[in-house]
Amino acid sequence: MNSLLTNASAVSALATLRTINGALGKTQEEVSSGYRIGTAADNAAYWSIATTMRSDRKSLGAVSDAISLGSATVDVAYSAMSASLDVLDTIKTKLVAAKEPGVDRGKIQKEIDQLQDQLQSIVDSASFNGENWLTASAADLGTHATTVVSGFTRNADGTVDLQSIEVDLSKTVLLNGEGGGLLQTASASSDGPFSEAGGFVSLLDSLASSPLSAGGTRYVGFTQSFTVDEGDSLSFTLQPNTGGGSTRSEVTVTLNRSTVDQALGASAEGVVSTIAQLVSVAQTAFGNAGLSTSDVTILAGTGVYIDNIGLQFPNGDFNAMKNVSVNDLSLDGDNPTIGIMDMDISSSGADVDNYIVQVEKMLHSVTNAAADLGSIQSRLSLQSSFTADLMDSLTLGIGTLVDADMNESSIRLKALQTQQQLGMQALSIANSTSENMLQLFR
Template sequence: MTSLVTNTAAIAALASLRMLQASLDETQDKVSSGLRVQVAADNAAFWSIGTTMRSDRKALGAVADAMDIGFATVDIAYAGMKATVGLLDDIKTKLVAASQQGVDRDKVQKEIGQLQVQLQSVIESASFSGQNWLKASGTSADLLSTAIVSGFTRNRQGAVELQRFDVDLSKTVLLNKSGGGLLQFGDAAFDTFGGFVEAYNRGGFFANGSFTGPFKVSAGDSLSFRMGGPTLPLITVTIDRNLVDSVLGSNAKGTIFGVSDMAAIVNRAILNAGGSMDDAKVYVADARAFTNGSASGLYDTFQPIQIVNSGVNAKVSVLDMTIAGSRGSLATQIGQVDSMIKSTTIAAADLGAIQSRLKQQSEFTASLIDAIGTGIGTLVDADMNESVTRLKALQIQQQLAVQALSIANSANPALIQLFQ
């Protein structure tokens, strides 16, 4: 039946054209974006999984960046540790050379002093992004440990977990303000050096007429006592780092090694306080002068010793070592430096192990990022061969549908010709 009111053929052709156009638009989107799941409406489950995995992939990228920073920090620490081992080797060589008879220790000390300055510079410079694994300022856990982010995981419940690689800095710190660094002897002293407090506590600076052991006078340290006699007004005698340097020279680094050093310093201190050389010599000759007893002979007034300690002299390191003049036990110092070489070599090996682990973890993370990307593609990427082929087919179908609609719309004009 032919109807002028309702053109069923045109309606059918138009409906087919609409369906083809919708399919064509969908396929065109896939070809343009490369995705078969762009929004949740396309496939809610796949879209949700893909979105979560993309987020995790970005997080893993941040983990990779964090490991790069950690790797650089380890590299800097290793370079500093390796340079330290080399400088310690050089210092030991100088000490061995100084053991030879006839060698001028003062000149050798100047060479050692330059190596010490370079060693200090290496330790200070071994820093990356504000982190220096070769120095510390205390013994608390937060100062002697650090962590490098090494992984990002999501458990079965969907909760996020970060993985960290802990580093024990107590095995790498060379100098610590609180002592205990690899180049320090904690509260003990380099070549048994102590400070005013340690030397005084072990029986004074003289015991039974003998010097009780070497010690170091650091900047900020001072020792004072009051003395006087029938012909000498009460005076206050003070010994500090400036006085030690003026008597022994700066190469001694404030270290008093023996009786002759101590006598020279006390003599100068008494003279500076207003006493005479004869008074000073008599005072130093009395072994009880630096004990808790009272002096005898010329002086009938002796006040207890007062000590001001800077608190840092007990943390003696290789940087405080000196062989100036005839001071110091070279055999002991060579042994201590050799011990430091062994400990820093072990620390360098530990840093090398950390480098290896970080390299492996970094390679795994890169592989994991690629694998996640592949997994996301499997879920949401379009098959471009199929999509392009389908696009071509739909374009041809569209052309045919347009032609069919045109034919359907041309039927009524042919009917009008019947009335002519």
């Protein structure tokens, strides 16, 4: 049926053309933007995932920049540490030369003065972006630390974590304003001299002067942390009395670097810094001497004896033990420590041998510090490469989700343009039907 009021063919052609135009507009948008999914209306799920991934990629970009900054800081510290090792080697050479008979120590000291100034210059110059890991003014280097950003992670629950590498600056500081640096004498708040043994020697002395009754406990305050170096040794002899005039055989107890390594591990580097560690080291020394905890026990004080160490001889294998005496207390090693800046061999009484020993210890400590920095350098390099790969993976993942296939889009655009032309032709034909009907009235 043909009608002047309603042209069904034109309506159908117009609807088809409208659909074609909509698809053509969408395809043209894909071709111009390069995105298959450009807004949440296109695909809410994929758009949301891609948006989150873009945000994570930007965060990883910031992490990459932070890693580069951290790497530069480590590189500067390592370079200065390496230069310091060279200067220390030269100072040791000068000290060895000073041992030659008839040598002019005054002239050698002038060379050492220049080397000491060079060390100070190296330490002061080891700064990057306002950070200097080789110098400090900290009362307690044990709390001196920093971090280097190393990673960014999004968890399954949507929360994010920022990873970082902890750097213990107490192991990198060469010169500290309060003392205790790797090239200085120990400060009062750092590692005290081994001869004190954190108050343990005072505890032994108190037993020697005033024997302990069986089952009793003697407490003495823990003074401070201390370092047991190679060659240091604390020895003492115990002679328990069983009562009735009889005595047990003497037992010799020795505490040295191997004892500390056995109790705390080699990673402690001979440092005993807490009461708990001192208890472990002393108990290990007693055990090595063949004594069990039923013979003798060292305790960490509690209650009124907090921050104290205690020694107890229970009523065990010693049976009716009445007294315990400490005999032949001796300390070996423990050369007096001196800072690199304080060494002066110009006087005839200068202890050059001790200076050489101290410089050797400094070389060992600085070498360990440089090794620590080197390991951080290696980790940051690996993390930087991984972060770059991760950013590339995110970029590819985002593209897979939302990028348009330009080959497909261009072909579809050509097809839709052709369909649009055909639709417009069909609409023109449908509209001409009314004109044809007018011929019937002529």
